[in-house]
Amino acid sequence: MIKITNDEFRLLANYIKECSGIHLKQEKKALLMGRLTSLVTELQMESFMDFYDYLKKDDEGVVLSKVIDRITTNHTYFMRESEHFGYLQTEVLPFMKSTIKNRDLRVWCAASSTGEEPYTLAMILEDYFGKEIVKWDKKLLATDISLDVLDTAKKGIYMKEKVDSIPKMWVVNYFNKLDTMSYQIKEHMRSQVIYRRFNLLEQNFPFKAKFHVIFCRNVMIYFDNKTKEELINKFYNALEYGGYLFIGHSESIDRNKTQLKYIKPAVYRKV
Numbered sequence: 455m456i457k458i459t460n461d462e463f464r465l466l467a468n469y470i471k472e473c474s475g476i477h478l479k480q481e482k483k484a485l486l487m488g489r490l491t492s493l494v495t496e497l498q499m500e501s502f503m504d505f506y507d508y509l510k511k512d513d514e515g516v517v518l519s520k521v522i523d524r525i526t527t528n529h530t531y532f533m534r535e536s537e538h539f540g541y542l543q544t545e546v547l548p549f550m551k552s553t554i555k556n557r558d559l560r561v562w563c564a565a566s567s568t569g570e571e572p573y574t575l576a577m578i579l580e581d582y583f584g585k586e587i588v589k590w591d592k593k594l595l596a597t598d599i600s601l602d603v604l605d606t607a608k609k610g611i612y613m614k615e616k617v618d619s620i621p622k623m624w625v626v627n628y629f630n631k632l633d634t635m636s637y638q639i640k641e642h643m644r645s646q647v648i649y650r651r652f653n654l655l656e657q658n659f660p661f662k663a664k665f666h667v668i669f670c671r672n673v674m675i676y677f678d679n680k681t682k683e684e685l686i687n688k689f690y691n692a693l694e695y696g697g698y699l700f701i702g703h704s705e706s707i708d709r710n711k712t713q714l715k716y717i718k719p720a721v722y723r724k725v
């Protein structure tokens with residue numbers, strides 16, 4: 455097995471943080487070695503230093519994407535932290551419906567992983583607007599740094615166990631059964647979500663218009679405080695006044711360092 459030296463760990467950890475915001479403390483050395491060894495071997499490299507040199511030359515970020523997949527979890531599921539979706543339905547969408555005069559609703563699911571979160575949002579919006587949906591110019595953007603999770607998300611194919619936990623009406627309305635083991639999100643729902651690769655560490659968010667709702671859940675756990683504060687500030691700028699930011703329930707925002715208003719656990723608003 456190829457071993458990682460302290461110097462190699464430091465170089466790799468600094469580079470990963472610089473590129474993705476993911477903060478690996480010294481005690482994660484064994485974890486990094488364990489998770490990356492197979493990739494280093496696959497690439498037929500003899501040391502982590504060779505791998506580091508290779509990673510630095512990876513302009514397209516393809517290898518970086520694989521590294522991130524190995525050191526973070528892509529774990530997600532439909533209706534995760536379901537209180538958020540309840541609040542969206544009962545408070546946020548009625549407000550947006552009555553205040554967005556041009557009917558142009560923009561929702562961003564940042565760090566969308568394999569798609570369960572943006573498709574949950576798509577189903578909530580579809581149910582909420584009902585027949586009126588055709589009068590709305592909705593945009594549902596879903597982004598992630600990982601190419602692999604975006605590929606899975608675009609296909610929208612999920613194992614039966616994942617689909618079993620969601621309301622039966624959703625399965626009937628929004629999924630096609632492929633076989634005894636799997637389901638696929640129907641085409642008319644898949645086409646509602648625009649998937650793009652996007653690194654939350656980008657200094658400038660390239661979006662032309664501001665968002666009414668941003669979901670960014672269970673990714674900031676990997677970032678240090680400074681990276682988190684900068685990201686929250688960028689979200690603030692990317693939100694419309696009156697717009698909402700949802701974060702993971704195990705994540706927090708230092709209320710002294712943001713202009714966002716705390717509304718309820720893991721829900722903030724630009725006022």
Ligand SMILES: C[S@@+](CC[C@H](N)C(=O)[O-])C[C@H]1O[C@@H](n2cnc3c(N)ncnc32)[C@H](O)[C@@H]1O
Nearest residue numbers: 474527530565567598599600653654671672673
């Ligand atoms: C645990 S999943 C969260 C999925 C979903 N938001 C949820 O709460 O269920 C974390 C995701 O963050 C993505 N990620 C990690 N660093 C990122 C970055 N710098 N920019 C964008 N996405 C990132 C990972 O690829 C992964 O898919």
